[in-house]
Amino acid sequence: MVFIGFSINIEAGKSTALVGQSGSGKSTIIGLIERFYDPLKGAVKIDGRDIRSYHLRSLRKHIALVSQEPALFAGTIRQNIMYGASEDIDESEVIEAAKAANAHDFIAGLKDGYDTWCGDRGLQLSGGQKQRIAIARAILKNPAILLLDEATSALDSQSEKVVQDALERMMIGRTSVVVAHRLSTIQNCDTIAVLDKGKIVEKGTHSSLLAKGPTGAYYSLVSLQRRPNNSEIN
C-alpha cells in the first residue's frame, strides 16, 4: 500500500511540484492521474468528476506526460513528435516544437533528419535525446494537463537549462504536476508539496517552505542538495 488516507488538491491552471525522497509516491500520483492504475479506495477527480467516469482515450487526450524514460514508438522522429497531437499539424509546427525542446539541432544533424526511424531496431538515441523528443511531443500536443516526472533528468545541465525554459513557458496558465529530483528546477512552481512515506508533510511556495528553517522537510531536502561550498540557499 503506497497511500493510506491520502489527499491532495491540485489547483487548475497552476503548477504543483511534488518532491520527496525516492519511493515516497511521486510517480504513483502521476500514474493515478494518467489512470495507469486506479486506487483501491477513494477517487481521483478532475473538474470535480471521478476520472473513472471519463472515456479513457478522451481523458488522455488532455494530458501529456514526459517521464524519466520516455517511450519512443517504432516510426520516424517526426511521427514520434506528432504522436497524440491533433491531425492537422504542419511541418513548421513540428519544427517549432522541436526547437523549443532543444531537439531540432540534433535531429537536423542526422542523415535522414525528421525521417530518421526510431523505436525497435531503429536509431539508438541517448536518454537525453529521447527526453527532448518526448518534450517536443508534449509541447506540440498542447495539453490542458502537463505531467513532468523527472522530465529533464537525462539531460546535461546545459541542455537542461534550455529545455527548462521551454517547459516553464509551457507551464504558464496550465495545470502542471512536476516531479524533479533537482530541486532548483521546481522552485518557481506555484505550490510545492513535500511527500514523505505516502503523506504530504508540507505544502507551500519555495520561499514560504524555506522560511520554516532547518526543522522543515523542504529545507532539509534543499540543504542535502546544496554543494558544500555553497553557503547560501536561494
Ligand SMILES: Nc1ncnc2c1ncn2[C@@H]1O[C@H](COP(=O)(O)OP(=O)(O)O)[C@@H](O)[C@H]1O
Ligand atoms: N509497479 C510497482 N509495483 C509495486 N510497488 C511499486 C511499483 N512502483 C512503485 N512501487 C512502490 O511504491 C512506492 C512509491 O513509489 P513511487 O511512486 O515510484 O515513488 P517515487 O516516484 O516518489 O520515487 C515505493 O515503495 C515503490 O517501491
Ligand SMILES: [Mg+2]
Ligand atoms: Mg518516481
